[in-house]
Amino acid sequence: MRLYTILLLFVILGCSRNNQDNFSLVLEIKKVNSENNTSTVNFILTNKSNNSIVSEEWDMYWSQMSGSFDNKSLPNGIRYESINGDYKKLSFKNFKLEKNSSIEFEFTMNGILERIIFGPIGVFIRDDSNNITYDVNTKINWKEAEGIEKLDLPNSITRYEQNKSTKHLHGNMVGHIVPTPKTIEKLDGKFEIRDTLVLKLPEENLVEYEEEIFMYFEKVENFLDIKNVLYTSGGEPPNIEVINLSDRSDDIQRDGYILNIYEGIIQIKVIDKSGLSHALTSLLQLFMNAKNEGSN
Structure with a gap:
């Protein structure tokens, strides 16, 4: 009986974890403008699960992102909102995300992601109509961004030079x-x-x-x-x-x-x-x- 319980728990946890890989968000930085501190970003949200999101309204949440979505640049039916400081929300109205499909658009971001860790953290989709939550994996593509060479981004050499005089205290x-x-x-x-x-x-x-x-x-x-x-x-x-x-x-x-x-x-x-x-x-x-x- 004990062996059966352990195996059942393993199957449940295994299925739950696989679902985390079924939704993905890619933010492709196309252009950065250091003069006005903005970025042009391509947004790609993909559903590779066996479930479809067909509700009239649903939302995507995340936290701790350096930069905000310019609502004027978003497609009709999509709206960005900042909730309680670092908590962010992107609302979708009349947008379906069926299985094996994607939602893709280009938008303007106020701010520049100077480091990968400044990107969205803990992204998930909430479908209130069906009381379902989906975890979303995220990826940021930035190396080909136009104008990135003009940014004075820190690297291992500059960080070493800035901190080499620091003394260690136990x-x-x-x-x-x-x-x-x-x-x-x-x-x-x-x-x-x-x-x-x-x-x-x-x-x-x-x-x-x-x-x-x-x-x-x-x-x-x-x-x-x-x-x-x-x-x-x-x-x-x-x-x-x-x-x-x-x-x-x-x-x-x-x-x-x-x-x-x-x-x-x-x-x-x-x-x-x-x-x-x-x-x-x-x-x-x-x-x-x-x-x-x-x-x-």
């Missing part, structure tokens, strides 16, 4: 997105990034900020091979100091921070844990940039 090195600072002031001098950095926390916030600090320590050591330690009285002077301002500070709002990088020390001013998290993420990104650029 996914783990991409930190949280931090809002752009309101102001950035460049100071003279430079901060030297050492193998070990000492960070000083205000004693009253040690427990509150501990989690964020040790997460930062782990990232800096894993990604940049820089060791961080907490400042202790009588030990090495701090390289990074966190200063907690009062909630009434006019300089910082909640979730905000001030990051001052001086020649000998980095000061982080915050009023809450969230602001400290943003500040440490910004500092980590600055350290990453300095390492990639070979600077301090």
